[in-house]
Amino acid sequence: MLESFFGDKSYFFRTLFYIILGDLICSFAVVKFLVPAGLLSGGLGGIGLMIEYLSGIPTGVSVFVLNLPMMLIGAFFLNKKFMTYAFLSTFIYSFILIAMRKIPIDFKLDNNMLFAIFGGFINGVGMGVLFRHGACQGGLDIIATIFKTKLNMNIGSSLMMINAMIIGVASYIFSLERGLLTIVSMYVAYKMLDKIQMGFGDTKKIMIVTSNQREVTDRILSDLNRGVTLLHGEGAYTHKAQNVIFCIVRTREVVNIKRILDEVDPAAFLIISEAYEVKGRGFKVQEI
Incomplete structure (x- = not known):
């Protein structure tokens, strides 16, 4: 049954491996770099972080809940195989976000700009791994994929446009400085995403x-x-x-x-x- 739906079984397990790897990298960036500096990430992860900062609800929980309507939207426009991988990635990402907090690794940096740059870099690598192997974290990544398939828009550019409103709200609720640092982090992340998508120009x-x-x-x-x-x-x-x-x-x-x-x-x-x-x-x- 698995092979009839996904095709080659080895392809399924290979994609699953890259989903876990990509979500692990993204979770590490969010929990160990963005959260300590009070920064956000892109998409529903950024909204989830805002919810956590304001209410204390773990980001992993809110990300999973917020992703459910996005899954329904994606089901109408994208193929079932992609959406199945997206759902798996959403579940895995939410779980790792919660589990990552238990890992006793902390980085002592005096400058929040370093948290923003390196957090964005690592997060972008994780997202690039996912997109390059036919998966995503769900959420606004699904909307960006719809833009790419229907309008041929660049994924990184699409996500930057979608996230502009999120950053504006975050800057108003928290502070302009945190909003600007988040922009820096997201810019680095989506540049890395596009680089991994297109290659590094070797x-x-x-x-x-x-x-x-x-x-x-x-x-x-x-x-x-x-x-x-x-x-x-x-x-x-x-x-x-x-x-x-x-x-x-x-x-x-x-x-x-x-x-x-x-x-x-x-x-x-x-x-x-x-x-x-x-x-x-x-x-x-x-x-x-």
Whole structure:
């Protein structure tokens, strides 16, 4: 029955592992970094922290309760498999949030900005692990996923927009300083989320315009053992046909590209930009 619903059984247990890992990382960030500084986190976790600060109700309890209507909304727009994983993640996250308080690990930092930055960094890693492996913590992550699937909006940007109102309320109830520090923490978290979603740019996209096209191409093929594609172009001013050399290389190989151009054609036009999630011969998509 498990295999008929989730497909490959090994995929299910692998995803479950990353759900536990991601929720564990996020819970560690919230309990050990954000709470000691009186900061919030994104989404319903942030609302849960506000409830705890005001009433003493554990965040894990309020997060689980607040997630229930979100699960109903997600059931109408997202596939059942994703929502099942989201429900599992919500339950696990709520449980770990409560259990994490029992772990006697405390960090003594005099500056709340350090709590905000490192808490956001760790929280973003946890969220990135979840999203990269087809899961989330439920809550506003479900809304962000709906925005991504229906409107093709960036997940991190979507969550930042949704959370703006939460931060505004928190700043009014508590203090502007805590609200601003929370913004710093969330910015770092969602930057990390997007980085893990897209990759860290270990590969570079290279475009070269040179009068010595054949020699440059041969050197890249022989020295770097990288494939090269010739894009047919034309100079807008001269109307002269000119191929553009296009290739993907590892970051450490960029210096070799520059060395080749210095030796063959120092006047060549070179563009280097980030390339995310390159998959194909010679490259493999990295997994977190």
